[in-house]
Amino acid sequence: MKILYVTQGYFPTIGGVEWLIQRVSEESFNRFGDEITVFTTNCYNGEGFFNPRVPRLPTGWEEINGVKVRRFSVMSRLSQLVRIPQAVAYQLQLPFNEHLRWLASGPIIPGLGKAIRQYSTDVIVAASFPLLHMLTALRSAREAKRPCVLIGGLHPVDDWGFNRSMIYRAIQEADHYIALTDYEKQYVVRRGAQPEKVTTIGLGVDPPLYKGVTQEEARQRLGLNGKQIVGFIGQLGGHKGIGTLVQAMPLIWNASPDTHFLIAGARTLFAEQLERMIGQLPESDRQKVKLYYNFPEEEKPWLFAAVDIFAYPSGFESFGIAFLEAWVVEKPVVGCRNGAIPWVVQAGRDGLLVEYQNESMLAEAIILLLNNPGWARTLGQSGREKVLARYTWPEVARRFREVYAGVLQNG
Structure with missing residues (x-):
């Protein structure tokens, strides 16, 4: 199986979603012989999406433990410029405040959509909300006529980050959604997702x-x-x-x-x-x-x-x-x-x-x-x-792959 992950960060970046994608990718490569590619940013953490002064990783291709990784540069200055206007718009609940929040969250990644459309893969998997590359991945998958699975990693109690209508429209449009807990699954179903298109898996350890x-x-x-x-x-x-x-x-x-x-x-x-x-x-x-x-x-x-x-x-x-x-x-x-x-x-x-x-x-x-x-x-x-x-990584990776196989079979 050829799997393309689109995510905000990958090793050596640190974070729960970053670690999830790395471990599932490596397990899929080692246990099942899958061809795994990751499109990600050149940022060490989320501060790099809006702060142009923080250190960056080199852009371009590399291979990490059998996983092909391509890092893209981020237009952090644009996200930085809209942070104050979006804060005002959000506080006043102006009609366009959600669009400004997306730009402020970033990452704004020139060339990502084109790269996704042109890449040969069986399934596109994107993680995580409320970051802008999620919308880019879903839109590009649709244009390339390839199935798309979303891993949202939602924090519903964070109103600024997750009270965004476009998140839940995207989840409805995706071929499948992976929730990390039943709490998250129930939440996205209440927001309009089809229950049969949502699977709870969780994270893992070694x-x-x-x-x-x-x-x-x-x-x-x-x-x-x-x-x-x-x-x-x-x-x-x-x-x-x-x-x-x-x-x-x-x-x-x-x-x-x-x-x-x-x-x-x-x-x-x-x-x-x-x-x-x-x-x-x-x-x-x-x-x-x-x-x-x-x-x-x-x-x-x-x-x-x-x-x-x-x-x-x-x-x-x-x-x-x-x-x-x-x-x-x-x-x-x-x-x-x-x-x-x-x-x-x-x-x-x-x-x-x-x-x-x-x-x-x-x-x-x-x-x-x-x-x-x-x-x-x-x-x-x-x-x-x-x-x-x-919650061991071999079991978690097997269940993730099972979702992808089901999406391909149904598609």
Whole structure:
């Protein structure tokens, strides 16, 4: 099967959708011998879509683990120019504000549509909304008379990003839509998608990569101190709830003074704000917080193994792959009762859920787990059982490919 993916980023870029496309692509190539091509941008992350000053990857072709990758340049200056006008138009709910939001989101990629139309492939798969290349991929697939599957990765609680009529028209026009949770599936069906054209699959992890990593070895390797460690490991962004975690730290220290915190992720613009927040803590408390930036992917198992509790108080996630990564090493998780997260984390069974941006509830949940290590281990073990049953990359890739084969058969 020849599969063309159109997505906002690909290795070495970091993000849930980026990792999903990479792992499914490599599994399809290795297990099924599929011919996989990825069209993507030359940006390291979404900031590059509207900020012309950030570093870029080289444009052009390369091959990564059997996957052919073509990176396109992005017209970030145009997206930058419309960011203030679109904010005003959105606040006033002017009729054209949705079109301005698309331009502000970007990525504006000259030549992408033509490249898609001219490329020989069996199926075109695009990820993810609310980014502009999704509309380009669908339109180009229609013009080339090839089937198109969309992977939206929706965060419906994000009104600015996902309250856009063109998203749901595109989903209706696509040959199939892959949702990451049943929450997302039910949402797009309510917005007009045909239920038989929507499949829920989810994300995955590689359990063998996490095998044999002990907590003691991980802490020695990473230079971590503290009897108990609470960790946030993931994308550093304002909506991820890291600020709430910092606000919860003094409350946790009142009950458990020896607790240390690990915050790990790729350095972003938000990192400066995070450092200012931590800098306002007393010196003795600042020593209990370790920031760990730009770690290689192979170090991730060590990071998750090192912590006792994984705190991920994000406001909205299309899935939350970090929960799987914590569970695979049997760590209890704390998430938010928001969006798709309650469809991934079962409160009281494999983790705890709290209100978004509520530092008191977050602190209470973390203290509860710190004070009940036996129960915390049980939650983590239940999470691992769920991962092994449903969320390994070979199984996820097989199900993605099954959707593509069904689309080709029906077409």
